[in-house]
Amino acid sequence: MMDFSPVGAFRFWQRNLLIFRKTFAFTVPENFLEPVVYLLALGLGLGAYLREIQGLPYVAFVATGLAASAAMFGATFECTYNAYVQFYYDRSYDAIITTPLSAEDVAVGEVLWGATRSVIYGTAFLLVVALFGVVRSLWALALPGVFFVSGVVFSTVALAFTAVTPSIDLFTYYFSLWITPMFMFSGIFFPLDALPGWVQTAAWFTPLYHVVRATRALAFGTPVAAVPEVLWLAAVAVVLLPVPAALLRRRLIQ
Amino acid sequence: MRMICCTARPTAGSLRVFGLDVRRHGRAIKRQLGVVHQSVTLDDALTVRENLVVYGRYFDLTWAEARRRADELLAFAELEARADDRVSKLSGGMQRRLMIARALMANPRLLVLDEPTTGLDPQARHAVWDRLRQLKRRGVTQILTTHYMEEAEHLCDRVAIVDHGRIVAEGPPRELVDRYVGREVVELQVAGDGALARAVAEQAAGLAEGFEVAGDRVFLHTRDGEELVHRVRALRLPLEAVVLRRATLEDVFLRLTGRRLRE
Numbered sequence: 001m002m003d004f005s006p007v008g009a010f011r012f013w014q015r016n017l018l019i020f021r022k023t024f025a026f027t028v029p030e031n032f033l034e035p036v037v038y039l040l041a042l043g044l045g046l047g048a049y050l051r052e053i054q055g056l057p058y059v060a061f062v063a064t065g066l067a068a069s070a071a072m073f074g075a076t077f078e079c080t081y082n083a084y085v086q087f088y089y090d091r092s093y094d095a096i097i098t099t100p101l102s103a104e105d106v107a108v109g110e111v112l113w114g115a116t117r118s119v120i121y122g123t124a125f126l127l128v129v130a131l132f133g134v135v136r137s138l139w140a141l142a143l144p145g146v147f148f149v150s151g152v153v154f155s156t157v158a159l160a161f162t163a164v165t166p167s168i169d170l171f172t173y174y175f176s177l178w179i180t181p182m183f184m185f186s187g188i189f190f191p192l193d194a195l196p197g198w199v200q201t202a203a204w205f206t207p208l209y210h211v212v213r214a215t216r217a218l219a220f221g222t223p224v225a226a227v228p229e230v231l232w233l234a235a236v237a238v239v240l241l242p243v244p245a246a247l248l249r250r251r252l253i254q
Numbered sequence: 255m256r257m258i259c260c261t262a263r264p265t266a267g268s269l270r271v272f273g274l275d276v277r278r279h280g281r282a283i284k285r286q287l288g289v290v291h292q293s294v295t296l297d298d299a300l301t302v303r304e305n306l307v308v309y310g311r312y313f314d315l316t317w318a319e320a321r322r323r324a325d326e327l328l329a330f331a332e333l334e335a336r337a338d339d340r341v342s343k344l345s346g347g348m349q350r351r352l353m354i355a356r357a358l359m360a361n362p363r364l365l366v367l368d369e370p371t372t373g374l375d376p377q378a379r380h381a382v383w384d385r386l387r388q389l390k391r392r393g394v395t396q397i398l399t400t401h402y403m404e405e406a407e408h409l410c411d412r413v414a415i416v417d418h419g420r421i422v423a424e425g426p427p428r429e430l431v432d433r434y435v436g437r438e439v440v441e442l443q444v445a446g447d448g449a450l451a452r453a454v455a456e457q458a459a460g461l462a463e464g465f466e467v468a469g470d471r472v473f474l475h476t477r478d479g480e481e482l483v484h485r486v487r488a489l490r491l492p493l494e495a496v497v498l499r500r501a502t503l504e505d506v507f508l509r510l511t512g513r514r515l516r517e
Contacts, residue, residue, distance in 0.1 A: 003280065007314070015308050019299045095295035098259045099312035100285045254262035 002245065004104040012101060012109025034073065035066040035125055042189060054191060063129040064219045065188030068211040071122030071147040072154050075114040076179060079158035080171050083110055093252060103252045107245040111155040118151025119144045137221030146218065146230055150211040152237040156244050163247035182208045207233060255368055255399060259289050272363065285313060288357030292368040294349050296341045303328065303337040306356055313360035327355040331385065347378025354385055365389065367398035371405060383408055403504040413503065417511040427503050434509055435501040436463055438479035440486060442472040443495040454491050461485050466508050473505060
């Protein structure tokens with residue numbers, strides 16, 4: 001039996017926003033610098049040899065892909081390590097569920113906050129690379145919306161894992177078996193066309209692949225191509241959202 | 255305790271808080287509840303004042319109401335000077351006072367406290383007790399769990415002694431003391447170990463109305479302590495000390511729950 005209130009989820013989201021505003025200076029670099037390093041290393045280093053991919057300058061190809069991954073990392077760190085520390089070490093969730101908020105409110109609020117961070121990191125990265133002329137269409141203004149929807153997907157998966165993991169040590173597996181392979185094989189650094197068909201099929205089932213394609217489509221002004229990608233993400237977001245709520249309830253309520 | 259707070263579901267029977275079923279009306283019950291957890295559950299990244307304000311928001315206080323209420327409670331908890339510090343900078347006693355202040359943000363009908371002074375030094379404990387008595391005078395109903403019988407005796411109008419999940423005695427503290435122990439206790443410190451204490455207890459038991467053995471000490475329960483002291487002295491037992499004192503809730507607790515430990 002679900003016990004969910006949108007107001008409760010919003011209150012929890014507001015709490016996270018307040019905390020974020022205080023810790024902004026420490027948390028932004030940790031998630032934001034990594035894609036910048038990749039961009040410099042690959043975009044400039046590899047880009048010097050490899051001028052064009054699919055008719056695009058390599059740096060533009062990589063930068064748009066990395067914007068999608070910055071959004072993914074923003075949501076993922078929030079709903080893995082941050083959520084686990086609050087829930088397991090700080091015991092904040094235990095305190096909050098004795099107020100009118102329910103475990104489901106906390107779960108949904110946390111997912112919405114993860115999605116918000118996804119928007120913040122993805123958009124910030126995009127703004128930086130836009131200075132290099134990578135963004136070529138005003139359709140890019142729709143990208144924060146795409147990052148939000150995909151942020152819900154990444155957050156629900158991460159929070160579901162957090163709700164069942166017996167130890168913080170297992171997050172390394174979450175990253176090495178799920179996030180990193182996705183990062184490498186979602187067409188961020190190279191198109192998947194040259195890879196075996198089953199790799200492309202597998203990639204289709206992962207969310208990042210669709211975020212990357214949607215990001216490129218909007219940044220380069222072919223919005224129609226973004227539609228199926230966004231539909232995929234939205235459908236998965238709606239289907240998965242109740243999962244972490246149910247799991248967190250089981251973990252928090254005896 | 256967790257069932258009252260609606261964070262554990264009853265496995266059998268029924269539980270009503272304010273006349274509402276905990277299974278169905280969790281939100282309505284929790285809206286009128288203030289909870290002080292045993293472990294510190296404050297938001298470490300936030301300041302003292304922000305912890306209060308954010309908590310008030312969970313109860314749908316407006317920002318202005320929450321800020322005003324936070325200022326009142328900072329004064330109550332004597333934390334005004336620390337209002338803008340991060341909570342990790344506070345001492346254990348201050349954190350506990352802040353937890354109590356936080357639980358009061360929405361003017362609860364019932365305050366639930368889980369071992370509110372465990373781990374505090376004596377000054378900090380008295381500061382917490384002082385706040386809880388003030389609240390009691392203002393008519394805030396409180397339920398608290400504690401292992402300190404002194405605390406239960408100081409703060410509570412009614413005490414329930416729970417042993418292995420069952421209530422073994424219930425009533426006003428003085429009444430329980432009177433019913434189970436009597437007025438006074440003569441403590442015998444034996445010159446030896448627990449075995450000697452048990453031997454001493456058997457010899458002295460006939461003189462008292464009841465007795466308990468705790469390690470190398472024997473507690474004799476009585477209504478006339480002075481008389482009992484004289485009679486114990488006359489037995490010339492191997493004792494290091496004989497002390498007469500008033501019976502306390504601790505004696506009741508030992509009497510009602512202590513046996514299991516011995517067996």
